[in-house]
Amino acid sequence: MSTVPDPQVATGPLRERADAARNRAAILEAAAGLFAEHGADGVSMDQVAMAAGVGKGTVFRRFGDRAGLAAALLAERERDLREAVTHGPPPLGPGAPAGDRLTAFLDAYLDHVMRHLDVARLRETAAAGTGTRRGAEPYRFWHGHLVTLLDGAADPEAAAHALLANLSAAQVTAVLAEVGEDRMRSCLTRLARAALRPL
CATH class of the missing domain: 1.10.10 (Arc Repressor Mutant, subunit A)
Incomplete structure (x- = not known):
C-alpha cells in the first residue's frame, strides 16, 4: 500500500x-x-x-462585528510601531535613556492614535462596553513597555496606566480641539518627566 x-x-x-x-x-x-x-x-x-x-x-x-474589524485593522497598523519599539533605532527603540524612549513613545503613539482616531474610538467603545480595554492584548503590550521604561519611578504600573489614559482615542478626541496638538504633546512630555521621578 x-x-x-x-x-x-x-x-x-x-x-x-x-x-x-x-x-x-x-x-x-x-x-x-x-x-x-x-x-x-x-x-x-x-x-x-x-x-x-x-x-x-x-x-x-x-x-x-465592526469593532472586531476595527481592532484587527489597528493591530495591522500597530505592527510597525511595535517593531520600532522593540527592535528599531533609538530613541524609540532600544539604546537610548529610558526618559528619551518614553517621550519618543508618547509622541509616536499619539501620532498613531491621531491617524486612526475614529477607528481607535470604535475599538475603545466596544472594549469599554465589555470592560476589556485594559485587559486587551494591545493595551497589555503598551502598558508593559511603559512599566519597563518607568522602572525605578515611584509607581511604574499606576504611572503607565495614567499615561496611556491620556493617549486613549476618547481622551484625544475630547481635548484636541480645545488645547491643540502642540499643547497635548508638551503636556505628555511633562507628565512623563513627572512619572519618571523616583520615590
Missing part, C-alpha cells in the same frame, strides 16, 4: 489557509479605504464585504 499522500489532500488545507489570508487582507484593505472615506461610524459590514469581494458571512465569521 502506498504511503505517498494524495496531492489534493496534502495541499487542500494549505490552499484554504492561503485563501483565508487573501480574504483577510482584502477585507482589511477594503475597511481601511471605506473608513478613511466615510468614517468608521458611516460604514456597514455589507459595504466592507462588497468592497472586498467576499460574502458578508465571511466578514462576520472572521471579525465578528
Whole structure:
C-alpha cells in the first residue's frame, strides 16, 4: 500500500489557509479605504464585504462585528510601531535613556492614535462596553513597555496606566480641539518627566 499522500489532500488545507489570508487582507484593505472615506461610524459590514469581494458571512465569521474589524485593522497598523519599539533605532527603540524612549513613545503613539482616531474610538467603545480595554492584548503590550521604561519611578504600573489614559482615542478626541496638538504633546512630555521621578 502506498504511503505517498494524495496531492489534493496534502495541499487542500494549505490552499484554504492561503485563501483565508487573501480574504483577510482584502477585507482589511477594503475597511481601511471605506473608513478613511466615510468614517468608521458611516460604514456597514455589507459595504466592507462588497468592497472586498467576499460574502458578508465571511466578514462576520472572521471579525465578528465592526469593532472586531476595527481592532484587527489597528493591530495591522500597530505592527510597525511595535517593531520600532522593540527592535528599531533609538530613541524609540532600544539604546537610548529610558526618559528619551518614553517621550519618543508618547509622541509616536499619539501620532498613531491621531491617524486612526475614529477607528481607535470604535475599538475603545466596544472594549469599554465589555470592560476589556485594559485587559486587551494591545493595551497589555503598551502598558508593559511603559512599566519597563518607568522602572525605578515611584509607581511604574499606576504611572503607565495614567499615561496611556491620556493617549486613549476618547481622551484625544475630547481635548484636541480645545488645547491643540502642540499643547497635548508638551503636556505628555511633562507628565512623563513627572512619572519618571523616583520615590
